[in-house]
Amino acid sequence: MSITTVVGTAIKTASVLLGVGIGKITIIPVLIAALAYFNYDLMDPENHPRVTKQLRKEYDFVVIGGGSAGSVLANRLTENPNWNVLLLEAGGHETEITDVPILSLYLHKSKLDWKYRTQPQDTACQAMIDKRCCWTRGKVLGGSSVLNTLLYIRGNRRDFDEWKSFGNPGWGYEDVLPYFKKSQDQRNPYLARNTRYHGTGGYLTVQNSPYVTPLGVAFLQAGEEMGxxxxxxxxxxxxxxxxxxxxxxxxxxxxxxxxxVRPIQLRKNFHLSLWSHVTRVLIDPQSRKTYGVEFIRDGRKEVVSVKKEVILSAGAINSPQLLMLSGVGPYVHLKELGIPVIEDSPGVGQNLQDHIAVGGLVFPIDYKISIVMNRMVNINSALRYAITEDGPLTSSIGLEAVGFISTKYANQTDDWPDIEFMLTSSSTNSDGGSHIKNAHCLTDDFYNEIFSKINNQDVFGVFPMMLRPKSRGYIRLKSKKPLDVPLLYHNYLTHPHDVAVLREGVKAAIAFGETNSMKRFGSRFHSKPLPNCKHIPLYTDEYWNCVVRQYTMTIYHMSGTAKMGPSDDPMAVVNPELRVYGVEGLRVIDASIMPTITSGNINAPVIMIAEKGADMIKERWM
Known part of the structure; x- marks a missing residue:
């Protein structure tokens, strides 16, 4: 295969994936070409899991959703050679672009994204187009683990002990720790030797980034300065x-x-159906027993039967949507839409939680060391990445260090912080107002007023993320048509406690930029007043209260919409074994089941939930 052929193919691939004309594709096809040319064996289409063309009429288990939870379940359930398992996923395969950490924001609003947008609300996201937050969700095998920023954070011991205290035995920290370790292949030798907390040899590789700017070490030193x-x-x-x-x-x-999924593609008891949009779980209204799944593939409606269980792992938006479409949900809402009610479950779609951060806290510096996209993404870095698997393209959009801190609203003597600092050697302006602005759905007017004068300048960013919000949103069906996008109500910052905690997080972020460790780089806060807050005296609590409602960043951690709880909790959707109340043969295993969101990025907890859920299924049927 010649490099000319590879480049031509790469340009077409990038154009289709990103949904833009060929003329707008720049360095990305060169990067794909380099990857394909130097790693042809890895890019071979045969390396993708094989799609099953001829499905069985009946399976022991059908897993709906091939994301972070569904992929784990498919693997673990097919360990039993006597069980036939079908994995249904609405999207397709990963691509070469998705492999490159620095390009994750290029995937937002691509064909790998469900492209959800919330309903307009005045409490948050005021700097976004139509005052609607953009909720990126992975529509691809691997789900949102294909589009996220790769952060592996388990959460706090107290999170899981709290789950247990709610009446969920088996979900305390010591109960779930073995499942975190089971998945993990920790490649950092200093962490791997601590076998109390880390595992090696699991399917999921966890490592430090090969590329760290001088800001990375300074972030840690600044944290020490803050005590x-x-x-x-x-x-x-x-x-x-x-x-x-x-x-x-x-x-x-x-x-x-x-x-x-890739390691199990040759298991004879594993079938994979991609581009398969599930429309309904089939439940007998008399016996309330699950007997199959209805889905659309190749433009045709298909049905498969299930002998043992259907497992919903479609995520915190699609799982409650499918429950409601299948007749499990709030009685009044389903009746209004003309959906026959099989189980009145008022908690379906309720209890929606998410982590939000304040975007745009930018600190210009005097040295050319940060991640500026037009400087980092070029032919030299593409070749370096393809040949040596390191360099700036291995940076996850500049994310280098993390800080867990406690504001005045947290117990300072307890290890249960309420703010997470995501510390980046880049920020909103680092690509000149293209993909980052687009991914965050910022209006042109807001971006231009705040960031245009520092386009492509060297900066670092502090994104203070609130860990345990008290505000709760909800999800509703738009109609009983399964292809209609559900209505999403975030309700961010509707609880005054959330406003206060996030405000204190912003103050702490600015203090972080004032430490000697950061001042060495010439750090200064980019203090341009926000358009909707100019009428308030700068830097007062009232000003910051206004700020947190403007550039309100979702961190894409939607959860809690089919929560786990004991039988006496009227809002619980699943029991501690993750079985749906009132329906036989149906479980939910994904972020939906979290009673409360964990303190940190949630991909690792979702994988843990799937590992533990798989063992529960095995215990039930083996």
């Missing part, structure tokens, strides 16, 4: 600062599809 320890935030203590741990393998993304 915090440098620690393993996935170990004994969460409060403190550390380099991020990433779901990365040899400098490339290690999605759950790569980790859990």
């Amino acid at each position: 915090y320890d440098i620690c393993d935030i996935n170990g004994e203590q969460q409060t403190g600062f550390a380099f991020f741990q990433f779901t990365m393998r040899r400098g490339a993304r290690c999605s759950t599809a790569k980790a859990f």
